[in-house]
Amino acid sequence: MNDVLNARARASTLAAGMAKQPDYDARSWARTALSASTSKRALGAYARPLACVNAISLIWTILRETKTLKSSVTGVNTSFDSAYSLTFSAMGFLLVFRLSRAAVRWWDCRTAFGGITAGVRDFVDVFLIYASGNARREGVADDASAWACAFAAASKAFLRGQSDGAVREEFTGILSEEDVRAMNEATHPPLFALSMCRRCVKTAFYHSSSSSAPSHDPSSALADASVRGELNKQCEFLALQVGALERLRATKIPEIYVIHLRTFLMVYLTSMPFVFVNRWGWGTIPAVFAVSFALLGIEGAATECEIPFNADHVNHLKMDAYVMGCFANVAAILDWNAERERGERVG
Amino acid sequence: MNDVLNARARASTLAAGMAKQPDYDARSWARTALSASTSKRALGAYARPLACVNAISLIWTILRETKTLKSSVTGVNTSFDSAYSLTFSAMGFLLVFRLSRAAVRWWDCRTAFGGITAGVRDFVDVFLIYASGNARREGVADDASAWACAFAAASKAFLRGQSDGAVREEFTGILSEEDVRAMNEATHPPLFALSMCRRCVKTAFYHSSSSSAPSHDPSSALADASVRGELNKQCEFLALQVGALERLRATKIPEIYVIHLRTFLMVYLTSMPFVFVNRWGWGTIPAVFAVSFALLGIEGAATECEIPFNADHVNHLKMDAYVMGCFANVAAILDWNAERERGERVG
């Protein structure tokens, strides 16, 4: 796994994915408040209702201010604004409630994927430490490290719904073509890789009753049973993380919440020009634009962040970067293992 | 379990359930904001108070605007709107508080059922891996897998309160008719299935002191005790999930919260036409409709999502789909087990 060429091949594949999801500088107001990037603003998520509301506002204001419509038609009562205030705070709460649910979900996703990368490196570290000094086990440890890395990369591909499975280049020097194919053909590639990890744990540390080798003394059997349990618990942890991510990917907020909020919002915004045109005149057009952009933008941000597994959305999880970090850590662990055997201090 | 015909029979039964709870497209505003589906909007939950409030509004506005009532009767003071603003924000908080409690509950339900499906597949994976290579245990592993799947399906039926227990077709190729009957007749079918899983764990991995077979060497006994503990911990995890779901199903928000909020809301809405008719005239009818629809709809959404275990509510948990996914994963695990014994990389 630590071959330089292979590492470079993997890195360049992942770097291509990372380039689509750059980090941002939260301290720069110029690059945030004035950002003109429609992808960063996820404008696609609310462009249509925004256009719709403002078209109505534009047409109605023009008709009204140019006196095209007779005043008998346009005499909408302006005293309705108290009804607006009455309902607005409820709508504001709802919007921010939706946004905060999305933010919590987003962070849950991040936490679970972070659990995957941290879990993989711990699994590899413990496996290597207890395998070292025993040739048979060291071979199994190699397999286990490979499958653990494959688990992280397969989770990424699975969550993104890549129909043809994980990209092969990411596994250069880790799994053979054949293994990648087997994994990608499985119904659930991450579960497949995890099952392989568990099999490695069994192969290395399980003293089965049917084993013909009578050489195991009880003392080492005890020690091994305890290590086996520890490693399997780490597999369990990884399984829980991927389960949480699947759940988050498959489950949106209940439909009724979204429908009701959006209907509410659209009625609110489209009725605005009719109620306020008498008071605001031509100013209706920018005012309605500002209010609708502000409110629809909040809804849009929530929609954008609800299921953040897309490879080319700037606001989604930067899974390529996380997997790359995970690979780098595993590579370092493999290096250290060769160097320091017993944890003694030197010098 | 992996017989094609049986799998198809199970799938078609579950697919019928899934069809009643389709997923939705959160990115489409047209299909959400403009949705006319009364079931998606759970209109049933608040149709009556909505009708009641608007009937009063309609009658009063007509009486007033057509001068049917003498003005001495109708002279309700319009200066009360400051009282409205004073109480409204408290009511808005309360409404959104209730909604957010319901959302948290809903997600807790989803998490617990997700725990069931993820726990079942992990239980099966570990059981199979450690049973393989030992004919007696492999038989027990078959039983354990079947009961674990049965646990998931029985939980679904139990939570839905299906009086005649789980549907038999869902168990085709998993449990015999007789077993399904025994399980459905139990006071608590999921607990029954789980108890069977625990018995399988005991049968496979427990070296009882009374066992006459002296062939077990201590090393393998050690290894088995550790596996047994691990599997039983997974059963424990499943038990906690079903316990959490039962608790959520049996417990509503305290009655006083609901009563007080609804009384508050009804007083607020029904008094609205009397206070505002002087200012809004005929506009009172649409304004009261809009406000009451917005606010009652929030309450309705909370009521709808509080106990989300109904098979034909669109907004409730799509448990048929989750169970189907669980079965598919277990089937895949059974397949892999035959193929890869030791976790070695090939190719």
Add this chain to the structure above:
Amino acid sequence: MNDVLNARARASTLAAGMAKQPDYDARSWARTALSASTSKRALGAYARPLACVNAISLIWTILRETKTLKSSVTGVNTSFDSAYSLTFSAMGFLLVFRLSRAAVRWWDCRTAFGGITAGVRDFVDVFLIYASGNARREGVADDASAWACAFAAASKAFLRGQSDGAVREEFTGILSEEDVRAMNEATHPPLFALSMCRRCVKTAFYHSSSSSAPSHDPSSALADASVRGELNKQCEFLALQVGALERLRATKIPEIYVIHLRTFLMVYLTSMPFVFVNRWGWGTIPAVFAVSFALLGIEGAATECEIPFNADHVNHLKMDAYVMGCFANVAAILDWNAERERGERVG
């Protein structure tokens, strides 16, 4: 425990408790919004301040509107309503904050008691499974099941602060009169029952070094140590639940929060008629009533739900029902254990 007469005796005792805390139908608006039950509304918690505020409002409005007071006295400035709006939203937040703390506490109580019932049945299930097939252990398992059930019932009585301990009828067929007396006389009955459960675990599964019986082979000792650990962990879980419940019962929200909120609320409400009477006239009386009922009712709901362990409060935990469900599950587990020994599928 599964004797029919005993079960009936227990059930009727618990059913009497359940009758005081009926469930409610959240979908019916008529029975919630229009409920006239003072106990459901916990009117007792805020009847006095409500009466006080409205008496002041009534007297002042009458004095003012009947011109009993000269206008020089009554000339309170009406422009203060902006001060009202300025402080109201802070008060509204505070009220709903208090309510939501109470709701979280209430649900924490529910979760902990749910943990008790679920923990008891799991403890019994595991104990029985691993005791079966060994006559001595089966006897201990009977004791353990009895003490576990007693733990649940004793927790209920302890949390309710029943000075004479748990009701004896609830233990018919579970514990002898003498055991119930011993438990009730203990400083902490649930802890006593739990300690008995732990002793049963030790008696059944602990191979003490002082035991003279040399017949135990190491293999079964291993298996038993692992089962013992598992059962003791379940006792630990039960101990944590009862600890959490004690803590919730003994700890209110910090006094300063309650004092400050209530002072704030009373100043706000009692000053209302003085400020608004000029504008609202006779309408002051219903308006102040509506506002004070709405706000004091929120505070009252929080007070009512803060420590929900009372046997005759409708809004409190329905612990009789939970204990009954727990007993039913344990009874079923005892039945199954006789029938299915190995978890095999039949038919």
Add this chain to the structure above:
Amino acid sequence: MNDVLNARARASTLAAGMAKQPDYDARSWARTALSASTSKRALGAYARPLACVNAISLIWTILRETKTLKSSVTGVNTSFDSAYSLTFSAMGFLLVFRLSRAAVRWWDCRTAFGGITAGVRDFVDVFLIYASGNARREGVADDASAWACAFAAASKAFLRGQSDGAVREEFTGILSEEDVRAMNEATHPPLFALSMCRRCVKTAFYHSSSSSAPSHDPSSALADASVRGELNKQCEFLALQVGALERLRATKIPEIYVIHLRTFLMVYLTSMPFVFVNRWGWGTIPAVFAVSFALLGIEGAATECEIPFNADHVNHLKMDAYVMGCFANVAAILDWNAERERGERVG
């Protein structure tokens, strides 16, 4: 430990501490809303800014209303109140946000200390049960119980920052003078007591490889290893609780939050009389007092509850009472242990 005189000596010491932190009756409005206790209201935390704001308000209103100042100086524009409304809701959110953070912290503190008392009694219960029947271990169990109780009392003293360590009287009959001195001189007394508990666990249940006693048979070694692990896990739990409490004591909310909120609040309140005096006249004085008392009181409550470890603050953790309860439970456990050895039901 269960000697009557010793128990009485301990109890009277703790009762003196408890008297400083009485409980309150949340159902009585008279004793809460009308409370005149400055310590309950923690008036000290905000007396200065309150005095400052109201002095300004008083002076300005007098100057203005007695026409001491010429009108050209006093002509502050009253139209600024819209700026007030614009910023107020943000300030209200901030205030309640700060209050709710403090409430969550307070409850975290309570939970952690509750974990200590519950953890101590569980540790003692398990230790005694598994030590009984073995004379050497029973001696160690006595030491372990004493150190566990000492841990609870030392945590209390440590969190309160008592410079001379825990009060000796609290340990009457538990630890010798010499042990108390050794503990109090340690850098971290609770950690010292915990370390002693762990040493007791080792002494009682650890079969070290260097022990010369060959009498241990493997079966009992197994059982003991499992008990040792369980007891050490409980020590770990206690360590986590005290770690959490130290963290809460040492960490305030980030300074910027407090500074910004307070500056905001002071600007808001001190500018109030200048803006509103034209409209409110002499009423400015009570109005500014009411608003400033309400808002500063919320901030004061948050400050008061942020680090609730003071022995003489009414609103802080009643740690004397918790420790007393813990001692009572441990004493009861010691009693039971003598009576019931096997958990069997009697009668």
Add this chain to the structure above:
Amino acid sequence: MNDVLNARARASTLAAGMAKQPDYDARSWARTALSASTSKRALGAYARPLACVNAISLIWTILRETKTLKSSVTGVNTSFDSAYSLTFSAMGFLLVFRLSRAAVRWWDCRTAFGGITAGVRDFVDVFLIYASGNARREGVADDASAWACAFAAASKAFLRGQSDGAVREEFTGILSEEDVRAMNEATHPPLFALSMCRRCVKTAFYHSSSSSAPSHDPSSALADASVRGELNKQCEFLALQVGALERLRATKIPEIYVIHLRTFLMVYLTSMPFVFVNRWGWGTIPAVFAVSFALLGIEGAATECEIPFNADHVNHLKMDAYVMGCFANVAAILDWNAERERGERVG
């Protein structure tokens, strides 16, 4: 490690770091509300937008009030303030939502680092207790303590992104120059130190099957396996904490949230003078300043606290102090270990 000179050298290095992050006195209003420290207020985070908004406000007000601009140009309609109120509460929620997310993150960081310091001392305590009485193990325990302390200090340096690794002086008397260099050159120094800790655990407590020493009897092997598992679990805990901290450092709130909120805020603030100048006149300048300072300051506080790992930010984690406390605790544990071997009470 407990050499006086070394301890002093370490302490003075850490004290230098601590001096940059002094604690504050939350009870003093004078030093908080009136604080003029730009670093405490993190003015750098929002100085630019603040200057920009107020420059516009200043210029526009001067132009308008000195009649430089003709009135036809300046006739912006003042009736827009209702649009302000309509959107303001949504903006206020958003701001406080962002602030509260940052506060939660900040506290998560604090909790995780607190987990590191508490975990290190527990790891050392348990390791020393079970190593004592066995010369070989006592040597390993020294190494393990050193690496555990190194882990804490390396985490600090790693989280601060110190490009040249941890400062050597902090390790005086703990690690040799050579070890510090090896650690600092590793890709991930904390993981390196943790891996060393795990190796020490293995060296001390693992009975490998390949070990030629047949002297281990099964009883002690059992006991050691259980201790090994316990110590490795504590390493696992430390690994999770550092994983959580890395995740928090590498992940900001989704970009869309920040961009949308800031755009919203800037449009709101910059349009303010145009809308309100007619009403407020020269008062526009202080009013806009006050509102913009209040709102931008909230955003600035959130930005400041989002990733709190900087060594010279007053509001960031005081990691030097935490590491110092951790070292002091470890030093005390080393002292106690020499004194009290068995946990017995003396005197």
